[in-house]
Amino acid sequence: MTRGQPGPRSGRPGTPTASDDWLASVAASAAAACQAPADLLGGYLPLLADAAINGRRPDAWELDAVRELGRHAAAQGVGARRAVDLYLSAAWRLWRQLPVVVRSSDPEKVRRAAEAVLRVLDDAIGVLVDGHQTERREMIRHEEAQRAAFVDDLLRGDADVSRLVERAEPFGIDLGKAHHVALVAPRDGEGAADRAAIPLERAVVERFGDREVLVASKDGRVVVVVPGGSAPAFALPDGVDVGTVVQQELRRRKLAGRWLVAAGRAFPGAYGVARSYEEALEALTFADRLGLDTDVVHARDLLVYRVLGRDQAAIVDLVRDVLTPLSQVRGGAEVLLETLRDYFDAGEVATEAARRLHVSVRTVTYRLARVAQLTGYRVSRPDQRFSLHAAVLGARLLDWPATPLPPEP
Incomplete structure (x- = not known):
């Protein structure tokens, strides 16, 4: 047997020996062509050589090793397509140098060798891709978990600043x-x-x-x-x-x-x-x-509601003291409260408020005068206008008068 060419295997299957030095050049050539790390081939080439020469299919533990190589490929950022290309490229390069192919004149012997190599190739590619997909799924789950944890900490704002x-x-x-x-x-x-x-x-x-x-x-x-x-x-x-x-x-x-x-x-x-x-x-x-x-x-646009909402008791008192007198009118406070609400929303312009309410300007001014009569607060006076506006906003926040105010302590 010529040094550097494969012969019958001795030792552990799938593990290169001294006579497998020639496989290193095959691995290097395939890796360079596919731009992938040669170590992702692991013991794959000796498996092919052993299959061609001895007709042996790999054991389960040897295929598990190839599956692990698929996981390594994914972890290193090598895509599944490139990993498969690496294995296919290495296979045909190895085939060209096998003595059972190069030196044999027996077609049947070559056919059996090819069949054995293709079986191993099929087995190896299958577990390689399976390992790659398994690792990718785990990586995605890990990334999603990291992302979710980061988002939670980012939105809570209570994590360590430097770490965040x-x-x-x-x-x-x-x-x-x-x-x-x-x-x-x-x-x-x-x-x-x-x-x-x-x-x-x-x-x-x-x-x-x-x-x-x-x-x-x-x-x-x-x-x-x-x-x-x-x-x-x-x-x-x-x-x-x-x-x-x-x-x-x-x-x-x-x-x-x-x-x-x-x-x-x-x-x-x-x-x-x-x-x-x-x-x-x-x-x-x-x-x-x-x-x-x-x-x-x-x-x-809702900052005023935040201010009002922070002191529930105060806003309840404001609504009770300023607006509950409106309930004395026939039909309840809703009509006058709606007029106030639209009046303030219209920038305190009576004509615009009338347009929104689908009533005349005279009706709006009458209702505002009625509010002043019942509550003692006039929209024409800045200090009283502010109290009225705040009370109207508070009523909206409390859903009054649809929802009754809590009883006084």
Whole structure:
């Protein structure tokens, strides 16, 4: 037997020996051609040579070793297609140098060798791909778990700052910059946050770029984190903000169901995302409590409700002292309260309030005078107007008069 050519195996099957040095050149050639690490071949080439010469199929433990090589390939970032190409390329290169092929004049012997090699090739490719897929699934599960844990810590804002900044880097998030958070919640039973997250992530990346952007599902909602700066890459039309952009993308993607988008303000720093998230979450809560029939709510527009809502007892007292006298009119307080609400929403312009109420301006002025008569608060006096407006907002927050005020202690 010529040195450097395979002969009958001795020792452990699938493990190269001194006479297998020639296999190293086959492995190196295949690895160079496929641009893949040669060590991913492991004991695969000796298995092929042993099959061609001795007709032996690999044992289960040898195939397990190839399966493990598939896992290593996935862990090293080598795709399944490239790993398979490496194994196929190595197989035909080895076949050209096998003595049973090169020197034999017996077609039947060559046929048997080819059949044995193809069987091993088929077995090896199968377990290689299986190992690769198994590792990829585990990697994806691990990445998803890491992502979910990061999102939870980022939105809570109570994690170690230095560690949080370090964990944010792989996601392209610079916590030194300002960020907006928008929350997307289904308004009916048709919308599903998990299904909406993927197409919405594509849309947000297309609109804002793939840096400083994070989209995830949490508690039945989609969380969208986008940069709070105004760099050209993130430029939006005048007057358009992140909440409106997200709602536009939901409609453009024709996602099932109706969606409510709540947008927090932009804040810088490691806790800026958590602060914006809390604002967006609170905006969703207020939108539900106030019965707002809108598709986009902004935390900045609800700041007064946040102030009022922080002292429930005070707002109850304000509504009771200022507005309950309106209940004395026939039909209850609702008509006069609605007039006040639309009057303030119209910028304290009686003609606009009349248009919204579908009544005459004279009717509006009469009702405002009636409010002053019953409550002692006039919209024409700045100090009394502020108290009236705050009480009207508080009544909306408490859903009064539809919901009775709690009894006085």
